[in-house]
Amino acid sequence: MHRKILIVLAVLAFSLAAAAQSQWTLQQSTLTYIVTHPLHHIEGVSHAARGKGICQANECEFLIAAPVKSFDSGDSNRDLHMIQAVRGAEYPMVTVRTRIPQSELKPGTIHADLQVQFAGQTADYKQVPFQVTAEGKNLRLTGTIPAKVSDFKITPPSLLTIPIKNDIPVRVDMMWSPAE
Amino acid sequence: MNPQRIRFVYAVAILAIFIAFPDASRAQATGAALTGTVTGPSGQAVPGAKISVKDVATGKSTPAQSDAAGAYTVPNLAPGDYEISVSADGFSTTTQKVTVSAGASQTLNVTLTSGLSLESLGFPNSQTQANPQEQARLNRRTHMLKVHQTLGLITTAPMLATVITGTFAGGRVTSSTNRDLHVGLGSLTAGMYFTTAYFAIAAPKIKGEKTRGPIRLHKALAWIHGPGMILTPILGALAYQQKSRGEKVHGIANLHGPVAIVTAGAYGLALLSVSIKF
Numbered sequence: 001m002h003r004k005i006l007i008v009l010a011v012l013a014f015s016l017a018a019a020a021q022s023q024w025t026l027q028q029s030t031l032t033y034i035v036t037h038p039l040h041h042i043e044g045v046s047h048a049a050r051g052k053g054i055c056q057a058n059e060c061e062f063l064i065a066a067p068v069k070s071f072d073s074g075d076s077n078r079d080l081h082m083i084q085a086v087r088g089a090e091y092p093m094v095t096v097r098t099r100i101p102q103s104e105l106k107p108g109t110i111h112a113d114l115q116v117q118f119a120g121q122t123a124d125y126k127q128v129p130f131q132v133t134a135e136g137k138n139l140r141l142t143g144t145i146p147a148k149v150s151d152f153k154i155t156p157p158s159l160l161t162i163p164i165k166n167d168i169p170v171r172v173d174m175m176w177s178p179a180e
Numbered sequence: 181m182n183p184q185r186i187r188f189v190y191a192v193a194i195l196a197i198f199i200a201f202p203d204a205s206r207a208q209a210t211g212a213a214l215t216g217t218v219t220g221p222s223g224q225a226v227p228g229a230k231i232s233v234k235d236v237a238t239g240k241s242t243p244a245q246s247d248a249a250g251a252y253t254v255p256n257l258a259p260g261d262y263e264i265s266v267s268a269d270g271f272s273t274t275t276q277k278v279t280v281s282a283g284a285s286q287t288l289n290v291t292l293t294s295g296l297s298l299e300s301l302g303f304p305n306s307q308t309q310a311n312p313q314e315q316a317r318l319n320r321r322t323h324m325l326k327v328h329q330t331l332g333l334i335t336t337a338p339m340l341a342t343v344i345t346g347t348f349a350g351g352r353v354t355s356s357t358n359r360d361l362h363v364g365l366g367s368l369t370a371g372m373y374f375t376t377a378y379f380a381i382a383a384p385k386i387k388g389e390k391t392r393g394p395i396r397l398h399k400a401l402a403w404i405h406g407p408g409m410i411l412t413p414i415l416g417a418l419a420y421q422q423k424s425r426g427e428k429v430h431g432i433a434n435l436h437g438p439v440a441i442v443t444a445g446a447y448g449l450a451l452l453s454v455s456i457k458f
Contacts, residue, residue, distance in 0.1 A: 039456055050301040054294065057224040063296035067307055075393030077325075077454070080386055084322040089315035093298060093308050099222060160333065160455055 022102075023179035024060065026051030027138065031066055032171040033147075035073075037164045044071035044082065053176065058102045064174070065095040068118075085157045086119040094118040096145075107134045114145060123151040130172070138177045145170040212280045214254040216288040218246045218266055225250030226292055229268035236261040236277075257286075266290045272297070317384045328379035332451060335372040342366045343444050350419065350429060350437060359420060366416060373409050373447075377402075394453050401450040408443025415439055 029049040035042040048070035053062040068088035073079055083089065097115045104110045111127040130143035148166050149156050156163040218229040229246040233254045246252045246268075259282040267273040271292035278288050298308045342365040349362035380402075391399065415436035419429045429436070 050303065052296055052301055054296060056220065059220075059222055059224065061221065061294045061296060063294070063301065065298055065301055065303065067303075073393075075395055076389055076391050077395035077398075078393070080318065080389060081322055081325075084315075084318035087315060089311045089318055091310065093303070095298070097294075097296075160329070 022055045024051075024053035024055070024062070024105075024139075024176045025179050026064060026174055027177045028175040029064070029066075030171075030173040031071075032173075033071060034169050034171065035164050036167065037159055038162055039159060042073050042078065044073040044079070046070040046072070049174075051174065051176070055102045055105075060100050060102050060105060062098050062100065063095065064097075065093050068092055068094055081157055086152070086154055088119075091118070091120045105132070105139060107132050107139075110141075116145065116147065116151075118147075119152040119154055121152040123147070135175070138175055141172065141174045141176065143172050145172060211255065212257045212259060212283055213285045214257055214262070214264070214278065214280060214288060215285060216252060216290060218250045218252065218268070218290045218292060220271065220292055221294055223291075226268050226271065229266050229271075229290075229292070232265040233257065234263040234265070236263055264288060264290070266292060268292060269295075271295050314386070317386065321383045321386065324379045324383040328376055328383070329454075331372060331376040331379065335369060335376055336448070336451065338365050338369040338372060339444055339447065342369050343440065346437065346440060350423070356424070359423060363416070363420060366413060370409060370413055377406065397453045398450050401446045401453065404446035405443045405450060408439055408446065412436065412440045412443050 026049060029047065029051070031046045031049055033044045035044070046066045049064055049066035051062060051064035053060045055061075068083055068086060069079075069092065071079065071082065073082065095117045097117075098112045100110060100112055108131075110130050110132055112130060114125040114128050116123050116125065125145055125147075128143060128145055130141045133140045133142075147168050147170050149164070149168055150166055156166065158164070214233060218226040218231070220226050225246075225248070227246055227248045227250055229250070229252070231244040231246065231252050231254065233242045233244065234240070235242075235258070237260050242254055242257070244252050244254045257280045259280055262278050262280055263275060264278055265273060265275045272295050274290055274292055276288065276290065278286060280286050299305075342362060345358065345362040345365055348358040415433055418431075418433035419436045422429050422433055
């Protein structure tokens with residue numbers, strides 16, 4: 001009899017644990033794309049990203065998104081050219097989705113598979129390393145997404161007829177806090 | 181009562197029941213079950229998912245819930261088309277259609293997608309929706325500014341040649357060949373310059389865009405080389421007339437050279453302002 005009760009309780013506990021859900025919210029972020037040209041080294045910065053993470057059954061799914069227009073390279077003309085080149089009016093958001101085991105959300109290095117949607121294309125980046133540091137209850141993630149112009153079928157913008165390099169790494173610095 | 185009459189009364193009674201409760205009769209007659217498993221995006225079971233099975237013909241819904249293993253069963257379904265709606269906390273609601281056959285059990289496994297979306301992040305629709313008109317404006321703007329850039333670069337060649345030939349066309353030199361070459365190059369430069377300027381001025385403006393960065397210097401310098409490019413040929417024409425009459429260049433025509441130098445200098449700086457990072 002006791003055994004049956006224990007089994008029932010175990011099943012109940014499992015189902016409650018499986019149903020339990022926790023969330024993470026992106027508090028602050030700095031996303032920086034880096035463009036290299038023989039005459040220039042350009043960094044476009046956005047602080048306008050928003051993100052959320054939902055954890056369920058020991059897996060957390062994250063979505064981070066930023067308006068393409070929010071990236072500022074310090075020159076309005078260049079930013080407008082960038083928006084045009086990446087078809088930013090047609091595809092106004094850049095989004096990043098990833099799934100991370102909940103147990104890995106602790107200080108150290110994590111490797112995340114990222115799915116990036118940008119300029120109407122989707123690119124996958126496997127095992128991108130991120131440094132995780134704890135700041136109080138919050139977690140700070142820093143890393144670099146090894147993006148390339150060709151991953152998104154973008155015609156490389158050029159200056160004085162010289163095109164930019166294919167590599168456009170995106171530096172990521174995000175502060176996540178657990179939802180109350 | 182004779183047996184024939186009894187059979188008739190039974191038949192009528194059964195028929196009446198079937199007419200009064202058609203759904204019950206169908207369910208009893210067929211009793212098909214819909215079973216399946218509800219899983220999340222990575223294949224994990226989703227317990228406690230709410231399942232609603234709607235009979236498309238009658239509009240009647242039957243509720244169910246997934247168990248700890250994500251499994252669900254909806255028994256006694258009449259044959260027909262059904263709309264299955266599955267929802268769970270943290271996931272987007274999924275709706276699927278299924279046709280249930282008489283007597284047979286049907287399996288429908290449902291994979292829920294994450295509830296994360298741009299809307300759930302709080303981005304307004306105005307920020308996330310495509311704007312093809314603005315993209316078309318941006319495309320046209322970029323095209324015109326590329327022509328502006330290319331023509332601007334090409335214009336530097338005759339401009340430089342005009343400045344160089346200017347040193348042989350004025351002063352004590354009286355050769356009309358040098359003057360004519362200078363005038364010809366100057367005219368070519370002016371023509372190319374104003375064509376270049378047209379592509380920048382006529383490029384579509386983007387609403388709400390404030391000028392920031394080195395492009396401000398580029399635009400500010402246009403207020404120097406622009407008027408300079410109007411003034412230089414006028415002063416040049418005066419100097420040319422005076423020189424052709426055998427006179428020494430005098431009066432306001434004397435400013436032709438200095439104005440031309442300032443104009444060419446401002447033009448060169450404007451070119452550098454967008455080419456090299458200061």
